[in-house]
Amino acid sequence: MNDLHHQWRKAKNWIVSGLCFACALMVLLPLGLVVFHLIRMGASSIDWAFLTQLPNRAGEPGGGMANAIVGSLILISLAAAIGIPVGVLGGIYLAEYASDRRRASIRFAADLLNGTPSIVWGIVVYALVVRPMKGASAYAGGLALALIIIPLVIRTTEEILQLVPNGHREAALALGIPKWKGIVFIVLKTARQGILSGALLACSRVAGETAPLLFTAAGNDSWSRKLSEPIASLPRQIYDFAIGPYDDWHRQAWAGALILMMVALAINVTVRILMRGSSLPSGQMTQM
Amino acid sequence: MSAAAALSALPGRKSILAPPSKAADTAFYALTFAMAITVLALVLIVGVELFRGAQASIHSFGWRFFVGANWDPVNNDFGALPFIAGTAVSSILGTAIALPLSLATAIFLTELAPAWARQPVSTLVEMLASIPSVILGLWGIYVMVPWLHDALFPLLKRYFGFLPIFQGPIGGGYCMLSAAMIIAIMIVPIITSIAREVFRAVPDSQRDAAYALGATHWEATRLAVLNASTRGIFGAAMLGLARALGETMAVTMVIGNRPGFSASLFAPGSTLASTIANEFVEAVSDLHLSALFELGLALLLVTIVINLLARLLLGALGRKTRLGL
Numbered sequence: 001m002n003d004l005h006h007q008w009r010k011a012k013n014w015i016v017s018g019l020c021f022a023c024a025l026m027v028l029l030p031l032g033l034v035v036f037h038l039i040r041m042g043a044s045s046i047d048w049a050f051l052t053q054l055p056n057r058a059g060e061p062g063g064g065m066a067n068a069i070v071g072s073l074i075l076i077s078l079a080a081a082i083g084i085p086v087g088v089l090g091g092i093y094l095a096e097y098a099s100d101r102r103r104a105s106i107r108f109a110a111d112l113l114n115g116t117p118s119i120v121w122g123i124v125v126y127a128l129v130v131r132p133m134k135g136a137s138a139y140a141g142g143l144a145l146a147l148i149i150i151p152l153v154i155r156t157t158e159e160i161l162q163l164v165p166n167g168h169r170e171a172a173l174a175l176g177i178p179k180w181k182g183i184v185f186i187v188l189k190t191a192r193q194g195i196l197s198g199a200l201l202a203c204s205r206v207a208g209e210t211a212p213l214l215f216t217a218a219g220n221d222s223w224s225r226k227l228s229e230p231i232a233s234l235p236r237q238i239y240d241f242a243i244g245p246y247d248d249w250h251r252q253a254w255a256g257a258l259i260l261m262m263v264a265l266a267i268n269v270t271v272r273i274l275m276r277g278s279s280l281p282s283g284q285m286t287q288m
Numbered sequence: 289m290s291a292a293a294a295l296s297a298l299p300g301r302k303s304i305l306a307p308p309s310k311a312a313d314t315a316f317y318a319l320t321f322a323m324a325i326t327v328l329a330l331v332l333i334v335g336v337e338l339f340r341g342a343q344a345s346i347h348s349f350g351w352r353f354f355v356g357a358n359w360d361p362v363n364n365d366f367g368a369l370p371f372i373a374g375t376a377v378s379s380i381l382g383t384a385i386a387l388p389l390s391l392a393t394a395i396f397l398t399e400l401a402p403a404w405a406r407q408p409v410s411t412l413v414e415m416l417a418s419i420p421s422v423i424l425g426l427w428g429i430y431v432m433v434p435w436l437h438d439a440l441f442p443l444l445k446r447y448f449g450f451l452p453i454f455q456g457p458i459g460g461g462y463c464m465l466s467a468a469m470i471i472a473i474m475i476v477p478i479i480t481s482i483a484r485e486v487f488r489a490v491p492d493s494q495r496d497a498a499y500a501l502g503a504t505h506w507e508a509t510r511l512a513v514l515n516a517s518t519r520g521i522f523g524a525a526m527l528g529l530a531r532a533l534g535e536t537m538a539v540t541m542v543i544g545n546r547p548g549f550s551a552s553l554f555a556p557g558s559t560l561a562s563t564i565a566n567e568f569v570e571a572v573s574d575l576h577l578s579a580l581f582e583l584g585l586a587l588l589l590v591t592i593v594i595n596l597l598a599r600l601l602l603g604a605l606g607r608k609t610r611l612g613l
Contacts, residue, residue: 017400023388024392031416034424037430089319091324093320116592119534120334120534128337208420210422235537254426260423
């Protein structure tokens with residue numbers, strides 16, 4: 001009897017372990033499937049024409065996503081140009097200057113913003129920029145993405161600056177170096193890899209964002225000559241082509257998605273390499 | 289002669305000991321302060337702009353907006369209930385699917401997996417989080433939905449068809465359940481990461497105590513780890529839910545986008561976010577646009593409340609994971 005109970009407990013242990021293992025596999029299955037299908041459906045369509053040509057008129061096969069790829073690069077550059085300096089400087093304030101109370105309240109605000117659904121940013125920038133300017137533009141799209149980057153970079157910068165030992169700051173002050181020079185040339189320099197990683201991750205996140213661009217950057221079938229014109233972007237083009245009626249669009253959507261996915265993965269791997277040997281495990285880093 | 293005076297007497301050393309100019313320091317401080325303050329300003333701006341945009345709708349409908357079931361842009365009558373219900377059903381269901389899978393994965397990662405497998409597997413789980421929403425939506429349309437439609441849904445209907453949620457026509461497969469599945473895929477990485485942090489926070493001495501009493505591996509996990517983590521697990525689920533509520537693209541692509549109520553999960557639906565994504569650009573009137581602003585406001589408020597709840601439950605736990613996810 002007792003022996004039977006013992007056997008049952010052991011069996012239960014094995015069953016649950018097996019289930020947990022199976023669940024872990026099941027969680028990873030979508031990742032494998034997505035990558036598999038992206039390569040199978042997208043790889044053959046990525047060619048010179050796809051990378052260099054404009055989309056053809058609706059329904060006509062052929063053409064490419066050159067304008068969307070360039071558009072995405074422009075939008076991300078704009079977002080990075082606004083978001084990263086603001087984020088890094090704000091993070092410096094939190095880590096180096098802020099009193100506990102101020103730090104808590106600004107952190108709280110940043111966390112609130114980080115939890116904001118990305119479509120909400122689209123609406124807000126629509127009200128702030130698109131409506132007054134009477135039209136979608138690259139500026140508006142870049143701003144919407146920048147507003148997502150700012151709270152992310154503030155928090156990552158702050159976390160990473162806190163890893164810099166206080167001895168560095170004290171050594172700088174002991175040499176009579178002004179505080180700001182100590183921060184810029186010693187603290188920031190020590191933490192530059194981490195800060196760069198945080199910034200890269202933020203960029204890779206917004207690179208895949210579609211929702212905030214829907215009503216801000218809108219879309220464009222051709223090149224945008226000015227930043228005040230609507231501009232195409234890769235995620236938006238993938239979305240339009242994916243839900244569109246033509247087979248050739250679907251083919252191109254897969255190709256575009258493969259490119260986008262490769263960019264996201266490349267940034268992730270870069271960050272891991274950058275963060276190797278840092279005291280912050282790269283696993284946590286990519287989650288930040 | 290003091291050391292300082294001696295030093296400053298040396299030629300060329302004067303500049304080091306001269307009191308540094310305060311101006312540059314003050315300027316740098318002011319600059320960083322201004323940038324940090326933008327975050328507070330942004331919170332205000334988001335709230336004010338959404339509220340201003342929603343003004344017309346709030347005026348016209350008041351509280352009726354949230355209980356009205358009719359969404360009729362042509363006749364300028366707007367009630368958000370179908371979308372509120374759709375958001376609630378899809379995200380709660382998605383979280384319910386994701387939670388057990390995530391917890392089991394987290395248990396596997398912290399308690400069972402051999403040391404060499406832990407890092408690679410967690411890295412892969414994190415990679416899942418880095419798939420852009422629109423790509424998951426694309427995959428949803430061309431791979432997941434057809435599979436659900438041909439394989440899983442008929443099975444559910446055959447064996448669980450007595451439940452009202454699995455009754456009714458299966459249609460094209462673009463439905464509430466598909467949306468919940470895609471949401472589950474998207475939030476599994478967050479819940480897993482947080483749960484991992486929560487489980488790791490349980491001191492090893494607790495596990496050792498269970499083993500000392502003769503517990504098996506699973507019993508030790510259940511008694512020492514899971515029992516001590518209830519709060520954290522709720523927190524992780526709340527955080528996943530908060531993410532699920534705001535998911536836009538992937539959900540929009542597979543949910544079918546038709547407002548309405550149906551007990552069946554095989555029926556198409558729509559959510560707050562998907563409605564905004566679909567109708568905002570083509571809003572037919574100012575009141576329509578304003579109603580969409582109000583949907584955004586409602587979405588924002590609900591997300592904030594759920595996020596705060598998660599924060600309360602998790603405390604300092606999961607800080608790293610929470611950042612930006």
